[in-house]
Amino acid sequence: MKNKTIGIIYMWITIIFWGISFVATKIIVHSVPPITAAFLRFFLSSLILIIFIRKDIKYEKKEFFYMMLAGFFGVTAYFLFENTALQFTTPSNGSLIISATPVMYLLFSDILRKSFSHKIRYLGTFLAFSGVSIIVLNGRFILKLNPLGDLLMFGASFSWIFYTIFIEKLHHHDNLIITKDLNFYGMIFFLPFAFFELKNAGTCPNFQLWIQPKILIAFIYLGVFCTALGYIWWNKAIRLAGAKTTTNGIFFIPIVTVIADSIMLKNYPNIYTIIGATLVLFGNYIAEIKD
Template sequence: MRNSSLLRIYGKLIISAGCWGGAFVAAKIVVQQLPPTLAAALRFTLAFSVLLVALIIKEGKKAWVPPRDWALLIAAALTGIALYNIFFFTGMIYTSPINGSLIVSSGPVMTTLISGLLFKERITGRQSLGLFLSLGGVAVIISQGSWSILKELAFNKGDLIIAGALFCWSLYTVIGKATGQRWSSLLATTYACGLGAVILWIFAWPHVHTTQWQNLEPPVIVAVIFMAVFASAIAFVFWYDGVRQVGAGRTSAFQNLVPVFSAVSANLILGDRIFPFHAIGAVLILYGVYLANSKQKPQPVQTLACSPKNAP
């Protein structure tokens, strides 16, 4: 591959990571005026519309999946779109974008643990060490580096809710191993977003008539559009192109930029401070993820995701 083509692909991957990092800040803005379920429903209704166009252009008639084959797709929609985003938006009411992105960045390690528990996949000593370090990093984040908070379990409830989102996303990733054997990532993700939006509207509908739409501030509207179009649709297409062009291994390295972009954007846009415990937690989490995922044989299947394993 020519250097110019490689740089273009890497540029797209950096843009994807930037969009996902910025999504934590966007969510923090959105939940100031919109209920979590309504925010999530709007996000994925718009995202589905964009992805559906891309799917039809790319796959044509192959884009149709008979409803009798929707079981896995519904499971993916429930865990990775509906439940994940209910936890995600609710958690962002109470915690900071920096905390949220760092906790979610331990997703690959949590996925390894769930795969081992549910499907008896062998967990190596190296993966166990990575799991221990990453969970230690999460503990540092949610305890704010304070032993007294950890000892008394006086955690920020937003951090705990985000941990619930992390668990849902890890289940979604595990389910994606099965969907990836049957459909392309673009197709599976588009259906998951569409079905997830339907589920979300069931919970969001009561808020439609109570929300003061005329009072929505421009930053909230822009944030919803950003999360739907850029963080959910365009970023996924760019990421999928990167996986296809340079492989999953090289692409996955760019996942580590997500909490970096989140921290920088939170500092610039919201004025959030970056504390030493953020840096310590980040090092433990990211090194743990590296240990858990390094020197493994590549999986021949594609995984379903609107984003990589640590994205919102």
């Protein structure tokens, strides 16, 4: 079997796990406070990565600063927004909004560089945002809806943009070690937020709900397969199949989420979700294929 084929297999395995992760998170935040849930997920993944990745990087002061910022935005801020958002929105909506991150990054980076990308890329951006708007409004073009969850998911998307800016400055270091350090520092940054959340909950957490079999399975799934192994498999796919082929796989994550959401949580997509999903995927696709 050719290396590229093996890489694509790794890519698809990761896409399936990440697509279902929105559903697993939705299950957890029904019983576990969202910030605490995110902390526990990354505590588990950090423990696994520390055990299996024994090497370290001696960062320069500026690099360490970039690492801390990347850990905060890429782990802490991102999942603060995502886990909280999934208390109010469906996994399908969340996944589809996150899928627009690449084109949002295009606009943001163009503003920073004060340069303009090809007009085809902007057309793709417009189509993707049109799709996201349809999903958020869900056919109700009046101000009677509560878009809180979808707006919070946009916060996760922008956090990932900032993460991308800082992580690019560390591209010359080993990806696996970077992943281990990101998980660790992101988990540390979660501590004060989780403490504040539990302290202000008003009641003692119902730990009996936390240890329900479905909750424990969802935690293991997120911590082991989506976070620890997921990043390792994704990096493996990049090395074998190439960055462009692997990155294009992100466009299929929302499709996996919609299918999983329908099967597991019975949140069947309506016509607006289907139209919006089509526009998001098509807009992302044409924006990314034009260099």
